[in-house]
Amino acid sequence: MTKTLNILALIGSPRNEDSYTYKVIRQIEAQMNDLHPTTVEYVFLCKVLVPYCDGCLSCMYKRNRPSFFGKKAIVTCTASGGGHKGVLDFLEGTASAWGCDVVTRLGISSAQMHKERYLGLVEECTADVARKFVTGISAGGLQRVTFRQLVNFRAMQNMTRARKGTRNHAYWAERNWLDANYYNDAPVNPFARIMASYVARQMRTAIRKGNITPFR
Numbered sequence: 001m002t003k004t005l006n007i008l009a010l011i012g013s014p015r016n017e018d019s020y021t022y023k024v025i026r027q028i029e030a031q032m033n034d035l036h037p038t039t040v041e042y043v044f045l046c047k048v049l050v051p052y053c054d055g056c057l058s059c060m061y062k063r064n065r066p067s068f069f070g071k072k073a074i075v076t077c078t079a080s081g082g083g084h085k086g087v088l089d090f091l092e093g094t095a096s097a098w099g100c101d102v103v104t105r106l107g108i109s110s111a112q113m114h115k116e117r118y119l120g121l122v123e124e125c126t127a128d129v130a131r132k133f134v135t136g137i138s139a140g141g142l143q144r145v146t147f148r149q150l151v152n153f154r155a156m157q158n159m160t161r162a163r164k165g166t167r168n169h170a171y172w173a174e175r176n177w178l179d180a181n182y183y184n185d186a187p188v189n190p191f192a193r194i195m196a197s198y199v200a201r202q203m204r205t206a207i208r209k210g211n212i213t214p215f216r
């Protein structure tokens with residue numbers, strides 16, 4: 001029996017169901033269904049009424065406790081003309097900080113969405129995204145870790161090691177992460193591992209000596 005894929009879609013556009021973001025995800029959903037039975041649960045962030053940030057830092061601590069290892073994700077964004085890269089990099093960084101493997105990404109230019117040629121290209125891209133998503137989920141396993149993810153892990157590790165007695169520290173200790181090279185056994189390029197260890201040492205030295213400078 002073929003198991004249905006259950007996907008959670010977080011829609012960030014305040015235009016909800018009218019947004020191109022939603023419409024493009026619906027297209028990906030239909031194309032996934034051509035390959036494998038798929039259901040998508042939509043959460044519209046504007047309807048959930050997430051309040052403004054009050055700096056409680058609990059999201060930061062949750063970010064420090066990733067739990068979605070082995071879960072595949074895709075990230076998409078819509079902009080009229082430009083800025084896709086910055087948004088997609090941010091979304092991908094956030095999803096991978098939660099532990100997800102981001103299998104692919106897609107940026108749409110809404111100003112082009114009335115043009116026949118562009119719509120054809122979007123159709124091709126969404127079909128490719130759908131195929132990669134379904135294939136990634138079916139294959140399972142853990143994706144190769146990027147250098148950026150390794151450095152991010154080391155930064156979180158340094159932060160956590162420095163805060164003994166906290167819930168975070170206990171979470172990390174239970175999982176043997178405090179002295180680990182990464183959260184799990186995902187394949188890592190040995191050179192990237194050495195470079196990340198070097199960067200981690202630099203971070204610790206800078207913190208100890210208190211010689212961190214403002215970011216320019």
Ligand SMILES: Cc1cc2nc3c(=O)[nH]c(=O)nc-3n(C[C@H](O)[C@H](O)[C@H](O)COP(=O)(O)O)c2cc1C
Pocket residue numbers: 013014015018019020021022078079080081082083110111
């Ligand atoms: C506050 C605001 C800022 C925006 N900034 C950009 C931008 O930097 N670059 C761009 O190409 N479009 C920008 N846009 C246009 C939106 O990206 C565009 O309307 C897009 O279709 C919105 O996505 P949606 O259809 O999924 O809601 C902006 C729109 C708003 C309301």
